[in-house]
Amino acid sequence: MTDPMDRSTPQPLHETADATLSRRDLLAGAAGAIGVAFAAGLPLVAGGQGAKAAATAAPAAPIVPIDPTKVPGSPTTPVGARSIFVKPSRTPFGETTGNSLSPLQDLTGTITPSDLHFERHHAGVPLIDPSKHTLLIHGLVATPLLLTVDDVRRFPHVTRTFFIECSGNGRAAYREPKPDMTPQKVGGLFSNTEWTGVPLKTLLEEAGAKPSASWFLAEGGDACVLTRSIPIEKALDDALVVWAQNGEPLRPEQGFPLRLLLPGWEGNTSVKWLRRLELGTRAWMTRWETSKYTDPLPDGTARQFSFDMDAKSIITAPAFPQKLTAGTWPISGLAWSGRGKITKVEVSANNGGSWQDAELTSTTGVKAPVRFTHQWEWTGKDSVLLSRATDETGYVQPTRKELLKARGIGTDFHFNPIVGWKVAADGTVSFHGET
Amino acid sequence: MRRLMLLGLVMAAACSRDRASSASGAGFTGNSERHYKLGRVATADEIATRNIDVGPDGEGLPAGSGSVAQGADLFQKKCSMCHGPKGQGMPPAFPQLIGRDPKAEGFKFASDFKLAKTIGNYWPHATTIYDYVRRAMPLLQPGSLSNDEVYSLTAFLLASNEVIPMSATLDSASLMQVKMPYANRFVPDNRRGGNEVR
Numbered sequence: 001m002t003d004p005m006d007r008s009t010p011q012p013l014h015e016t017a018d019a020t021l022s023r024r025d026l027l028a029g030a031a032g033a034i035g036v037a038f039a040a041g042l043p044l045v046a047g048g049q050g051a052k053a054a055a056t057a058a059p060a061a062p063i064v065p066i067d068p069t070k071v072p073g074s075p076t077t078p079v080g081a082r083s084i085f086v087k088p089s090r091t092p093f094g095e096t097t098g099n100s101l102s103p104l105q106d107l108t109g110t111i112t113p114s115d116l117h118f119e120r121h122h123a124g125v126p127l128i129d130p131s132k133h134t135l136l137i138h139g140l141v142a143t144p145l146l147l148t149v150d151d152v153r154r155f156p157h158v159t160r161t162f163f164i165e166c167s168g169n170g171r172a173a174y175r176e177p178k179p180d181m182t183p184q185k186v187g188g189l190f191s192n193t194e195w196t197g198v199p200l201k202t203l204l205e206e207a208g209a210k211p212s213a214s215w216f217l218a219e220g221g222d223a224c225v226l227t228r229s230i231p232i233e234k235a236l237d238d239a240l241v242v243w244a245q246n247g248e249p250l251r252p253e254q255g256f257p258l259r260l261l262l263p264g265w266e267g268n269t270s271v272k273w274l275r276r277l278e279l280g281t282r283a284w285m286t287r288w289e290t291s292k293y294t295d296p297l298p299d300g301t302a303r304q305f306s307f308d309m310d311a312k313s314i315i316t317a318p319a320f321p322q323k324l325t326a327g328t329w330p331i332s333g334l335a336w337s338g339r340g341k342i343t344k345v346e347v348s349a350n351n352g353g354s355w356q357d358a359e360l361t362s363t364t365g366v367k368a369p370v371r372f373t374h375q376w377e378w379t380g381k382d383s384v385l386l387s388r389a390t391d392e393t394g395y396v397q398p399t400r401k402e403l404l405k406a407r408g409i410g411t412d413f414h415f416n417p418i419v420g421w422k423v424a425a426d427g428t429v430s431f432h433g434e435t
Numbered sequence: 436m437r438r439l440m441l442l443g444l445v446m447a448a449a450c451s452r453d454r455a456s457s458a459s460g461a462g463f464t465g466n467s468e469r470h471y472k473l474g475r476v477a478t479a480d481e482i483a484t485r486n487i488d489v490g491p492d493g494e495g496l497p498a499g500s501g502s503v504a505q506g507a508d509l510f511q512k513k514c515s516m517c518h519g520p521k522g523q524g525m526p527p528a529f530p531q532l533i534g535r536d537p538k539a540e541g542f543k544f545a546s547d548f549k550l551a552k553t554i555g556n557y558w559p560h561a562t563t564i565y566d567y568v569r570r571a572m573p574l575l576q577p578g579s580l581s582n583d584e585v586y587s588l589t590a591f592l593l594a595s596n597e598v599i600p601m602s603a604t605l606d607s608a609s610l611m612q613v614k615m616p617y618a619n620r621f622v623p624d625n626r627r628g629g630n631e632v633r
Binding site for chain 1: 462463464465466467468469470471473474475476477481482485486487488489490491492528541542543544545546547548550552554557558559560562563566567570571574575577578620621622623624625626627628629630631632633
């Protein structure tokens, strides 16, 4: 996998997006850019032919001025874009069924920008006209209801920050750890955003959910009409039907126009493109809770309906493929638990020989990650950096050895071992998964 | 107002952990009075067109039937290009569906991730095949198979996984009787948080 941002060497800000341009090209281009900027700024021209001409004449590759204080900047835009120097990228894989990992090493704080939220779908991303989409609630209810997307938005709603983690996250790093794995490769099926929606309980009450209902089926409107069975307790607890993410309608990859959101539970249960909720008295045993999303164990059984995501942490910097020089470095990472709050994150710089409490530098959410950091003086010796999370239930993130003993190498979902990064004397950083 | 406060409390409350004993949706009353009066009552037709799910007890299986022989023929025409003529799959994109590799028998999957899980050596419920194939396959023409065709494909997949005889024909009554070899291996989640690794 190519790393979207090569951080192996500290990069001075380039003068241009295209490194092959000479200084003379740059100066010539800068003059051209000034011309365009001024032309576009003139009201007379802006509304007429000139605006079009100016737009078409705009250089394809933006020209970076030698001194940005000596030229006017670019005009306002209808939709913002990242700096041309910042190019985070997911890793799209697979055509109809596929996944795309979030670039954890390029993100700071705790919120994942919506366009970098990981993707996982089983039959492609459907193109849904929200004016035609409806949510059907039926089964053990007093009144089977058909709600339009506009109807759903008119219920009293809440805004909450929750992570979503695919329970397949970290499978490759657990089974076959390799030195050249990036944080994205190790843990990129994890993202965290702010969701807005209506508590599922409100919708089910509106339909008159019966006390006899003990399970419900959630169904998506994609090409595999994905279905999961969910115990009704989750609807009474913190389940939401969301329609917005980070201040705007859901992205298509994230379930536009409606998504079930089950905080702290394996991502597959947060059914996207939600179109139906059926209340019943037993699980439906769908393909996604039998053939998949079940966890073989060493005693010859397979754990089923393993919803909770165990507490986990990952150091996102320093990480492969960075190269360090001796001196001070912040060890920074994310920790989260599907069972509530993270209470402690410890880091070790000597492969678990000793541990120190890391500083939690963001608010600690419930079923939302916390950013941790520890300032580290690297003296140039071989070191192994590890992080270990503890949640409010007292659960301590296990080593890979402990997980192998409890679940075996072939277990298929739920991988939360302590992992870290080996820093060699020459400053190269590589993934360390064999804890 | 009271309703909103209750919601807040529920949002804040810790989730009940004891799913195994979840007897009922305590908290729901079945009240037919619609508080917000949003949306409208769904018609029986609207429910029927979407409600295609099949339960492990056979609930939801439609009328119709299909034989292993018909399924074998259909499989070659509509499924083999992705799952292979023998259902051996083309990993990792196209899953193996058929096969009873002796190395995998006995549910040895935790010890070796290279062992392929198939319908015969892993799936706990025969009804899942019907439900899934009807809703999701073939990948590029989902929802295109008739109920009879899905019965015959289900029969073919079960027979070639050594679960039912090659001479079998399936309908709703016979499909709900099919017991999968490893159905009893699936256990509820016993992780509870706290200081233990499970």
